[in-house]
Amino acid sequence: MEEGVVNEILQGPLRDVFDSKQLITDISGSGNNWAVGHKVFGSLYREQILEKLRKSAEHCDCLQCFFVIHSMGGGTGSGLGTFLLKVLEDEFPEVYRFVTAVYPSSEDDVITSPYNSMLAMKELNEHADCVLPIDNQSLFDIISKIDLVVNSGKLGTTVKPKSLVTSNMGAVTKRHKKPFDAMNNIVANLLLSLTSSARFEGSLNMDLNEISMNLVPFPQLHYLVSSLTPLYTLADVNIPPRRLDQMFSDAFSKDHQLMQADPRHSLYLACALIVRGDVQISDLRRNIERLKPALQFVSWNQEGWKTSLCSVPPVGHSHSLLALANNTCVKPTFMELRERFMRLYKKKAHLHHYLQVDGMEESAFAEAVSSLSALIQEYNELDATKSMPVPDVPRLSVAM
């Protein structure tokens, strides 16, 4: 809802990739106000958005899924983005809605981000099929780690230039780097791996609709923590390549997750491993057997693994792994979000900015908290089953 970012894209090296008729911009932005994004711009641009969506959909032989990408803390992405979610659900009910949402870090500088995030969460709970939460702190930590290796100056330890998960040098000529570019590249790689099986051949394909089918056991529990490995490939041929098995181990370490979460010490509801490159089924099986004992799966899904093998690795790598986990480790992030929200809400701070928007009621806030609390409660109940023995469900007995 402001022109700067979109204009930059239109002047950049990818300007020909985007259809300029499929862009909608306004002037003044949403002022970091969910209500402005959702209510004001929502109703203002609904028809335009619908028209352009229909046009894009017409060009598809078979439309399978929408990727909705936005931040939670701002006004446009959060407000208009979640408004769009509802539109998509109404207009294209059969098409899956995947949301990649960037959650605010604890040191985030937008004061109203807890309000925006909370209001957006309710929409995500109700209208998204699958959400991949990301946060900037984790992305930043990953970059720092990579920088450490690249600049460590250890003799001979140079990273293959095109292999950085944070680099876009694989595709485009070097250009003036912006601060968030490296971090965003990680998310871009996430989306690339997610769609790799749909774009390339492999011995065990996986489409996007299979992600939803396998990783969402109950409709509300659709938040997936993601991790990408390896982060880079070493260029020196004398150093043996990071063992394949190390790639699998890393995927479960909290340092490789794209949000602040530790799946290893929480409860898994389901897990997907999307492998690319020169990896065979026996490698995959060996690693699942190896890592399984250290992970806790919910009692009714003890072998909750979904796997996929795509033959084509990302540029610069010989293999790569994307792990998606439906895990109770998202709970702390949500609880923190609720806490930060309550701190503001108790004092009614900045509330008037929202309430003065046409159509925005205070009840919306209460409903949003209640929605998030219900979700947290679900995770709590699951966590409670963690160390309990697997219940023995009596089987049907058949008369012979």
Next chain:
Amino acid sequence: MSIVTVQLGQCGNQIGFEVFDALFRDSHCSQGLCSKRENEAYQASCKERFFREEESGVPVARAVLVDMEPKVINQTLSKAGQSGRWKYGQHACFCQRQGSGNNWAYGYSVHGPKHEESIMNLIQKEVEKCDSLSGFFIIMSMAGGTGSGLGAFITQKLQDQYSSSLKMNQIIWPYGTGEVIVQNYNSILTLSHLYRSSDALLIHENDAVHKICAKQMNIKQISFRDLNQVLAHQLGSVFQPTYSEDGSFPYRRDPLGDLMEHLVPHPEFKMLGVRNIPQMSENSLAYSTFTWAGLLKHLRQMLISGAKMEEGINWQVRPPLSGLPPLGKMSVHKDLHLNTSVANLVILRGKDVQSADVEGFKDPALYTSWLEPVHAFSMWKTQRAFDKYEKSAALVSNSQLLVKPLDMIVGKAWNMFASKAYIHQYTRFGMEEEDFLDSFTLLEQVVASYGSLGP
């Protein structure tokens, strides 16, 4: 008589290709160890069953390829075409774009009715090109969405439309530790439906085939291609021609009919497993020699002890000696449980096959009491060697071999069903909890029936 193969989903199509390739390769193998005339008759018989001629002279597989997304079929078609030796029919495939999402309900309730006409038409066209139809061979997995759900649907339609033709479903059981999270649901739904509409279920477990690749073939980094090739070898050893008994034709005419007649005497017992020995890497093969006595001894013990491959056979399991009172229904040690059979078929291929002695397989102690061994056991043979193995012995068995894995799948699915996890993914496409319960009931019945086969 000819067999029309229907390849469904990624698994079905990947395996189907390997099967046709193995059949073709073997029938054109120069190391048949038999006379030229014999070889030609073998080739002709194999050809009639599985391939047909086209003007170009390149044999065309009698197959229909079905998948709900295009990549695998395109790959399969081009792999076959590239070989230059055989190919698939130009218009023999049906493809959609978006897949079935690993969802049995989507494959069965959405894709099935929507594409029924197109798919059945394709099959009809292929059937019309057969002089005489023995039946259908349907290759599918039960873990995914297309093979499992659409496979179950198509099998039912085949039963309706071709009620006098036989149907054998080749079903792949997934690895126990998941390939697909909802695989157990998809499996029980598939098996219960197929039990009603198919004539025989020929079952291969990925875990078992994987072990063969690892221990017998010594493959280090096992790929799906490796698994599929072992599987194709096993299927080839069953489906390639064997001598007919009445001597009017050199080779048996009706492979499916013969298999059903010998192996499925009772509709409650439809699950068949295949064992084939020897199975080893080509390098090892060059240094090995075999005797029929040795092979048959191993094969018999594999049958009795429930072993799935030649290595690590449990020799402790023994049938009770005749004259002595039989062991109780379940032996003291679970490991010593004798695998009781409904029916067995041994297929021998290769040098000096007439000297092979299969008396050991006729021991009544191996079989359930309601069939005499003379009815329960059959043997087929041919002098012509298979796939460069000087001697090879296959066992197709309708026995308790598959009860334990089936029981495990039912148990896991039941456990998940009790928590209602993932059920919403199925009900959104028209299924109900009742459908699940029906499936569970049917399969518990099958487990119980096979379990009670003992003395």
